[in-house]
């Protein structure tokens with residue numbers, strides 16, 4: 640994938656498993672947002688192919704209803720109220736879960752009459768996440784969803800996400816720089832760096848394979864503690880991998 644002459648993603652062959660939470664991690668400028676925008680059909684690959692739920696991303700209303708996306712800046716309509724956003728969501732989305740949306744807004748303490756433009760950054764993110772979840776899509780794509788949330792809101796969001804995945808048949812792809820959060824919620828991990836996939840797989844298999852010494856190795860920890868997801872990600876981001 641190129642932006643003009645700049646290559647943002649290359650040699651990027653990967654599969655995101657269905658029904659799991661896949662974490663996407665990598666340094667700034669690695670290509671995470673580019674990848675997520677392609678998954679949602681907002682960007683078309685300049686070469687190669689991408690299939691989402693078996694089809695080219697984007698397309699008609701039925702296809703759009705299958706994917707929910709919260710972009711990094713949680714875009715909303717500033718002059719519309721919280722309640723307007725919920726009404727709008729109900730009109731646009733065939734599988735809209737209004738009861739869930741209203742309950743979550745109430746639990747978050749958001750005023751339905753407040754204009755989105757007057758919400759704080761974290762409140763806007765919470766509203767955008769609520770709209771995405773209430774859409775009841777088959778794929779939920781979240782670009783740094785917790786970046787603007789306070790620590791308590793972040794913890795609650797991660798708990799909500801785990802509950803949501805357990806209850807609803809949904810696949811999730813989320814990017815984050817917060818490795819502890821990824822460790823907590825992700826079944827699958829993708830490490831992107833310099834526009835390439837450095838590591839991809841189910842987390843237990845990646846950790847088990849590493850401790851067995853299959854293929855690549857990262858430098859063992861001096862304190863002898865077993866390698867965890869954070870160690871793996873940091874080593875692959877820093878290129879400290881013995882191939």
Ligand SMILES: Nc1ncnc2c1ncn2[C@@H]1O[C@H](COP(=O)(O)OP(=O)(O)OP(=O)(O)O)[C@@H](O)[C@H]1O
Pocket residue numbers: 642645646647665666667668669670671672673674
């Ligand atoms: N609209 C654009 N025009 C030109 N280049 C772009 C554009 N958007 C992104 N890029 C470039 O593509 C590369 C990947 O950017 P991208 O936003 O996908 O990275 P990221 O991994 O999401 O970064 P971050 O962690 O900082 O959000 C970067 O080199 C960036 O400068």
